[in-house]
Amino acid sequence: MDIHALLKEMSLEEKLAQMSQFLASMLSVDIEAEITGPNASMRLTGADIASTGSCLGGKTLAADVIKLQDKHLSEDPHKIPLLFMRDVIHGYRTIYPIPLGMGATWDEDLVTACCRMAAVESAVSGVQVTFSPMVDLVRDCRWGRNMESTGEDPWLNGRIGAAMVRGYQGEDLKDKHSIAACVKHFAAYGAVEAGRDYNTTDISEHSLREYYLPAYKAAIDADVRMVMTSFNALNGTPAAANKWLVTHILRDEWGFDGVVISDWSAFTEMITHGFAEDRKQAAEYAINAGNDIEMMSSCYLHNLAALIDEGRIGIEQVDAAVLRILQLKDDLGMFEDPYGGASSEEEAKYCLCDEHRALARTAAARSAVLLKNEGVLPFSRTAKRLALIGPFADCGMIGSWACNGTAEEAVSIAAGMKRALPDAEITVLQGCSADLAALPDEVLEAEAVRAAKVADHVLLCLGESATMSGEGNSRADVSLPEAQKQLIRRVVAANPNTAVVLFNGRPLALGDIIGEIPALFTAWHPGTEGGNAIADLVLGDVNFEGHLTMSFPYHVGQAPLYYNRMNTGRPKPSEESTQGYCSRYIDCPNRPLFPFGYGLSYTSFAFGKPTLDRTTMARGETLKASVTVKNTGMVAGSTPVQLYIRDCVASLVRPIRELKDYERVFLAPGEEKQVSFAVTEEMLAFHTADGSYRAEPGRFTLWLASDAESGDPITFEYSRERL
Numbered sequence: 258m259d260i261h262a263l264l265k266e267m268s269l270e271e272k273l274a275q276m277s278q279f280l281a282s283m284l285s286v287d288i289e290a291e292i293t294g295p296n297a298s299m300r301l302t303g304a305d306i307a308s309t310g311s312c313l314g315g316k317t318l319a320a321d322v323i324k325l326q327d328k329h330l331s332e333d334p335h336k337i338p339l340l341f342m343r344d345v346i347h348g349y350r351t352i353y354p355i356p357l358g359m360g361a362t363w364d365e366d367l368v369t370a371c372c373r374m375a376a377v378e379s380a381v382s383g384v385q386v387t388f389s390p391m392v393d394l395v396r397d398c399r400w401g402r403n404m405e406s407t408g409e410d411p412w413l414n415g416r417i418g419a420a421m422v423r424g425y426q427g428e429d430l431k432d433k434h435s436i437a438a439c440v441k442h443f444a445a446y447g448a449v450e451a452g453r454d455y456n457t458t459d460i461s462e463h464s465l466r467e468y469y470l471p472a473y474k475a476a477i478d479a480d481v482r483m484v485m486t487s488f489n490a491l492n493g494t495p496a497a498a499n500k501w502l503v504t505h506i507l508r509d510e511w512g513f514d515g516v517v518i519s520d521w522s523a524f525t526e527m528i529t530h531g532f533a534e535d536r537k538q539a540a541e542y543a544i545n546a547g548n549d550i551e552m553m554s555s556c557y558l559h560n561l562a563a564l565i566d567e568g569r570i571g572i573e574q575v576d577a578a579v580l581r582i583l584q585l586k587d588d589l590g591m592f593e594d595p596y597g598g599a600s601s602e603e604e605a606k607y608c609l610c611d612e613h614r615a616l617a618r619t620a621a622a623r624s625a626v627l628l629k630n631e632g633v634l635p636f637s638r639t640a641k642r643l644a645l646i647g648p649f650a651d652c653g654m655i656g657s658w659a660c661n662g663t664a665e666e667a668v669s670i671a672a673g674m675k676r677a678l679p680d681a682e683i684t685v686l687q688g689c690s691a692d693l694a695a696l697p698d699e700v701l702e703a704e705a706v707r708a709a710k711v712a713d714h715v716l717l718c719l720g721e722s723a724t725m726s727g728e729g730n731s732r733a734d735v736s737l738p739e740a741q742k743q744l745i746r747r748v749v750a751a752n753p754n755t756a757v758v759l760f761n762g763r764p765l766a767l768g769d770i771i772g773e774i775p776a777l778f779t780a781w782h783p784g785t786e787g788g789n790a791i792a793d794l795v796l797g798d799v800n801f802e803g804h805l806t807m808s809f810p811y812h813v814g815q816a817p818l819y820y821n822r823m824n825t826g827r828p829k830p831s832e833e834s835t836q837g838y839c840s841r842y843i844d845c846p847n848r849p850l851f852p853f854g855y856g857l858s859y860t861s862f863a864f865g866k867p868t869l870d871r872t873t874m875a876r877g878e879t880l881k882a883s884v885t886v887k888n889t890g891m892v893a894g895s896t897p898v899q900l901y902i903r904d905c906v907a908s909l910v911r912p913i914r915e916l917k918d919y920e921r922v923f924l925a926p927g928e929e930k931q932v933s934f935a936v937t938e939e940m941l942a943f944h945t946a947d948g949s950y951r952a953e954p955g956r957f958t959l960w961l962a963s964d965a966e967s968g969d970p971i972t973f974e975y976s977r978e979r980l
């Protein structure tokens with residue numbers, strides 16, 4: 258398609274409609290009839306609706322999309338296809354674990370495979386763009402949207418974000434099973450103060466560049482086609498109005514030439530922020546910052562023409578935005594096939610097909626993290642009586658942002674365990690209410706205790722329901738609700754052969770109960786195949802491989818808590834130390850309860866001391882760092898060997914450790930392998946005091962470890978001169 262020629266033929270009104278996005282349901286109305294409902298409140302005319310460029314949301318099926326596209330093409334003056342966008346966050350219909358769980362797999366190929374599966378299901382159902390990956394750096398367990406992120410490490414988030422983009426977009430965007438990805442929320446939305454959603458952020462340029470921006474950049478480098486600006490004000494400027502961020506960094510510095518979309522109604526929120534006087538000023542700020550599409554408000558539609566007339570913005574700004582939108586449509590092949598491969602037959606063939614369910618099952622098992630096990634897990638396959646107790650024992654746990662997936666289509670723990678142990682007597686009981694504020698219930702507890710007493714094994718199914726995390730669901734207290742804690746105490750007292758499976762969309766603070774739990778793992782919100790995957794793990798058919806990508810605190814008061822923190826001038830000498838006037842809490846450990854990178858297995862791994870092939874490294878050289886890892890247990894297992902580095906003295910204070918690489922190693926019982934990494938200059942580089950990005954000469958410490966708190970250190974020197 259000659260999009261430049263097409264642009265020349267378009268009226269200004271049509272161009273502005275391309276730059277607007279509304280709900281699919283708002284576009285399905287009869288444009289000849291009286292405009293009512295949300296269309297009327299947004300003052301949309303029949304002509305606006307006819308030439309709108311894209312739509313979002315709604316649990317649409319292929320048939321709905323085809324119908325809406327046909328209607329649109331019959332009304333749009335230039336027959337420019339409508340783009341359908343959805344939040345395909347962790348699966349379209351076959352739901353795999355929430356992104357925080359996918360991060361815990363430390364398996365980029367698996368992430369890509371899951372996103373490919375989501376792309377196939379989306380594409381055949383008529384979706385052409387997903388608002389994913391979300392790569393916001395998260396450090397505060399209170400924020401509900403932690404579940405959408407892959408964690409607290411900038412580098413790992415970038416790696417996983419890029420793996421997601423590869424899965425969605427495939428080799429070729431024109432492939433009928435590929436969809437475009439949209440990285441979000443640009444930028445630093447994960448740093449909302451006090452973990453309260455939509456709150457403000459205040460971050461130095463150094464911290465932005467060093468910690469918050471790299472993951473978005475990694476997605477850009479992976480050729481992500483769209484970027485979404487965030488809700489938060491960043492250093493006083495709402496992100497959607499932030500020209501420094503969107504034009505200077507994203508477009509000029511990083512060379513991004515794709516489409517930038519706002520978040521939902523974020524332009525009008527500039528007024529509520531106290532930044533724009535009115536919608537017209539918001540539109541001016543937004544286009545000057547560099548946003549191409551306005552989601553779910555009509556500041557552009559109603560004000561850009563006047564702003565052009567008044568000479569406050571130029572038509573060339575509108576043209577540039579529209580060209581980027583048309584380019585995306587062309588790249589997606591929409592001008593050749595406006596349905597983007599949507600087909601009811603294909604939808605029925607792919608959505609929830611056996612192959613997709615099998616992949617979701619693998620992903621759910623690999624994402625689970627074993628946090629504690631005093632010999633309780635795995636349960637015996639020959640057990641006669643099992644008790645599954647808790648508010649989440651008997652329901653599908655698909656989590657927030659589950660797109661077209663439903664809890665009813667998902668396998669509950671009860672269903673999974675019954676399928677795995679058809680001859681066992683399995684009792685399923687609620688134990689307590691799922692409510693955050695629920696008080697212990699004597700009747701439910703007594704029933705649970707009775708069942709626990711006669712069971713060979715008990716699995717307590719606790720944590721958070723889907724609505725306790727996700728957008729708008731921040732929590733000030735991230736410990737387990739009182740009713741769940743009391744249930745743990747009573748059930749464990751009745752039967753110590755009890756394990757707890759947690760469902761959670763964020764790290765929970767378990768400091769006050771962990772001592773009373775004999776075995777614990779998190780399954781996050783595992784998705785469609787959760788119950789089967791949990792049965793696989795609990796019965797030892799599949800080993801635990803997941804490792805945390807967000808620190809779990811003892812207490813919420815430790816937030817924000819992250820492993821790549823600074824040392825301070827007065828670090829606590831050791832966790833056991835009682836020394837005063839050092840950086841500590843007098844009522845809580847400094848360290849997390851479970852650190853970044855942590856995860857147990859049914860086997861154990863012994864890490865040897867790390868070795869280096871040399872202790873000095875000159876400019877342009879690489880070092881080889883190696884460690885021997887041995888499986889010292891009785892079953893096969895896998896663990897990610899994690900490479901951490903510290904720059905000991907630098908022109909700016911550097912974190913006590915930073916993840917620079919990892920490699921998964923698979924070991925049979927008794928097997929030992931040497932794992933080696935190339936240590937590159939790039940791993941030593943940072944945004945230095947003079948603003949340049951480079952490695953500074955000096956001493957570095959390196960660890961090859963199983964988590965961010967373990968491992969033996971080894972040091973080396975980096976010199977700028979050739980040695």
Ligand code: BGC
Pocket residue numbers: 313314344388441520521728
């Ligand atoms: C969220 C975005 C999402 C958008 C569209 C907003 O409320 O912040 O992450 O993509 O809605 O559903």
